[in-house]
Amino acid sequence: MAETALKRLRLSEIWFLVAAQNPLKPQSGVFATRLAALRHKIAGHGPRFRVVAAEAETGLSYSADVVAALKRQFPDVKFVFIMGADSFAGLHRWRRWRPFVAQVPIAVIARPAATTPRNAGQRPLLKAATAMAASRLQRRRLPLSAAAALADRSPPAWIYLPAPLFPDSSSRLRAARKAKCP
Numbered sequence: 001m002a003e004t005a006l007k008r009l010r011l012s013e014i015w016f017l018v019a020a021q022n023p024l025k026p027q028s029g030v031f032a033t034r035l036a037a038l039r040h041k042i043a044g045h046g047p048r049f050r051v052v053a054a055e056a057e058t059g060l061s062y063s064a065d066v067v068a069a070l071k072r073q074f075p076d077v078k079f080v081f082i083m084g085a086d087s088f089a090g091l092h093r094w095r096r097w098r099p100f101v102a103q104v105p106i107a108v109i110a111r112p113a114a115t116t117p118r119n120a121g122q123r124p125l126l127k128a129a130t131a132m133a134a135s136r137l138q139r140r141r142l143p144l145s146a147a148a149a150l151a152d153r154s155p156p157a158w159i160y161l162p163a164p165l166f167p168d169s170s171s172r173l174r175a176a177r178k179a180k181c182p
Contacts (some may be wrong), residue, residue, distance in 0.1 A: 013158065015051075016038055080106070
């Protein structure tokens, strides 16, 4: 996803914001492990990929608050929030999702989990495009041809980026790691 976003959006850097705890998921207690694993995984990608523990550093828990804090700390940076289509499909359940989308343009990238068993085999955009947030933001959706200009757009603005679909997910990787550990 990061490589797709870097190229298609013509970004100078990708900052990986590691969530201390997703409020929509059960407590996992694996923040330090996730942070270290991500740093290790992107180490070979050079200076254009950066791991940021903004939630842990600021004590903030919600994306709307974290983005606002980052924008205050880095006023000259043009941020784009990159998320998977599976997350975008549930965006309306995020705390303060409307103020969040009003702060930063969003790139929604194809993810295998963005389809449900009922519509499996259909385009990955389907579930995300029919979600409440997408419906409310439909007029602010940009065509794929505008991808390189997303960072310059005033929010709310969003774009859907097709991407290679990899079956890996954080939940599946955690389950596999747990199965290997006694």
